[in-house]
Amino acid sequence: MKHHLILKVITKFMVGVIVLFGLYVQFHGDYSPGGGFQAGVIIAAAFILYGIVMGLENVQKVMPIWFAQKAAAVGVLVYALTGVFSIIFGFEFLNYHAISPEHPKHGQHYGIILVELGVGITVTFVMIAIYYSFAGRTPRLDDKEW
Amino acid sequence: MASEIKQGTLELVNHLPILQVITPMLIAPILVVLNNKTLSWLLSFLGALACLAISILLIQAVSDGSILTYYLGGWVPPIGIEYRIDAANAILLFLISIISAIVLIFSYSSLHAEIPEEKHTLFYSCFLLCLTGLLGVVATADIFNVFVFLEISSLSTYVLVAQGAYLDRRALSASFNYLIMGTIGATFFVIGIGYIYMATGSLNMMDIAERVNQLSDNRTIQAGFAFIVVGMGLKLAMVPLHVWLPNAYTFAPTVVTCFLAATATKVALYVLIRFVFSVFNYEDNFVNELFFLLLMPLAVIAMIAASVIAIFKQNLKKLLAYSSLAQIGYMLLGLSLMNQKGLASSLVHMVNHGFTKAALFMSLGAFMLKTKNAYIKSLRGLGKSMPFTSAAFVIGGLSLIGVPGTAGFISKWLLLEAALETGYWLVAILIIASSLFAVIYIWKIIEVLYFSESSESYNEVSVLTLMPMWILALFCIFLGINTSLTVDVANMATEILFK
């Protein structure tokens, strides 16, 4: 465990920053370049970095496999239920006016944020799940083999 | 979007086109979250039933020749995505929904024999995503949306086919080949869409159709059309591009084979039909020449060659897969005749062959539940020990041959009539020849079933397994006697397409 000390320290510092930047890209996505896809990949990158440096077991303590799988499904649900919300209130599927009929512009904002949140959650956890399913299969390298 | 709208004005009835597509899409993630085997079967079955109910309501709504449109998110086309239901896609939505519901009944009793229990939730989730994709391809009127839904269905199909690996590892390489071929096809399709967008600046089918009419003999559009024909040819297993199909059908779990054989290739063919008639100008010389010089010979080759190959196959799943190739040839031939009767026969054959092939694969799957392999030798004498399954297989076989009184007869008769009307005598003779080959390979199986000594005797499968099979078999007979559902709707669809 004494090896790669610099990597480990830097990683611990970086993970928080990467997640923070991911959240910025996520929630500022309707004003500036960004959105769910990009944010999802950035946040997933934080977890994958942690997994690469600290080992798969450690990252799976923070983010268990079952949680990644289910959360990916929840993201799709957030997206779809936003659409169903509009249907219930008598608008077309994914018509954001339903969220705030008095102020259609506000409705557009809320709608985009909700939908991008769904996309972001799904992309994050799908990426993590892909990493888990690939990394969990190959025999990991020993410290000697570096 | 008009800004003065304060209150939603749409009733639930107006939402039918989108509900058709999002019902399975909503249920799929719920299954993953709940993660319960029995519950996931129940929910997917209920979802499929809901789809079936919606598709019946849609058929009723469009059966007077009207067209339902739905603007996604309230954005008016050509900017927004439009869903557009007319007679041509209502009939396919019905086919996909009913086949999925019936296949799900069958999966309740058969899936545990092919896939380990802990994978069932994910399997059903994947199945529903595949269903979403197929329904979406058919419902949408936006060409890029077609690509997205096509890839949703294809990606889940690759996963479903690979699930056969628990019994036979060759499912993996079959699935991988399917993935390579399918992705090349989809990418060709995207290139085609790119060319069309380049020339017309629109993605809405109706909008493009108007602009294409003004740009006659435009090279860009012709190149786009060629790319789309090749891409869809890969997806629908047009003959030189068919190599993925036999292995994918053979090694996939029976439930998946049933569903794919009945729906997936038909949906790809539907996309081709939709592009020829609703996007491009079907009277255009280039389109006509392409169909006459290229697709018609290929369709005829498929009809004859695939039938001949099927005769020599010992693995019955592979035999039926090759026979599917031949039947796709019939549908393509009906389309390439480029007249109303031919197109109607093609549409009717899609539905009839969907039920027929599903019945055949399902009864074969029931045999396999007992015999554990798909080889023809293992069916010896099963006509006596498994009478109901065998009878369902025979009905499906008769419908495949095209015996009067079954569904297959209606569509083959229409195709024959269309060929004779156009004056293609040789083609008509070849259609009959291909049917004769079908007689040979179906008879080969019936002979083994009923007229040979059995070495082992098996019990009949459970009622729950028999029920879906017999629903399909009865549909084969029902559609052969009562043609109002298929032929009338198909005629209306061709009138809309040929407007």
Add this chain to the structure above:
Amino acid sequence: MDVNLNFIYGHLPYWLFIILMLSGLFIVVSRGNLIKKIVGLNIFQTSVFMFYISIGKMKGGTAPILLDKSADNSAVIYSNPLPHVLILTAIVVGIATTALGLALIIKIREEYDTVEEDDIQKMDQKDLKKYNKKNVLETNS
């Protein structure tokens, strides 16, 4: 000669697109290694992404973002954003395809212990012979 050079130079993005597309397809068809096939598939798809982006580009066009709401923006030339949106979707589809393809390759390697198509085919042939042989034996007995 002059005209030809203009033709080539004027359609430069298309030439690149065609070269990339064909090399991608060639790799898919000619290589037996399954991972190389996936790489070829990716190159093939990337060429299409490039093609889409190139048809959205306007000469001298900026990003399609409203910078100054009060000013008159009617004369601003901007690139068509729609192809970018379409390609974002196509990229996601491409990622899903690649991930699934690689997952299948891992499974294939676990089952066959190789990722070469020729070896897999040989082993499949052996499997088939074994099945057929078993079947024939059952018939004789």
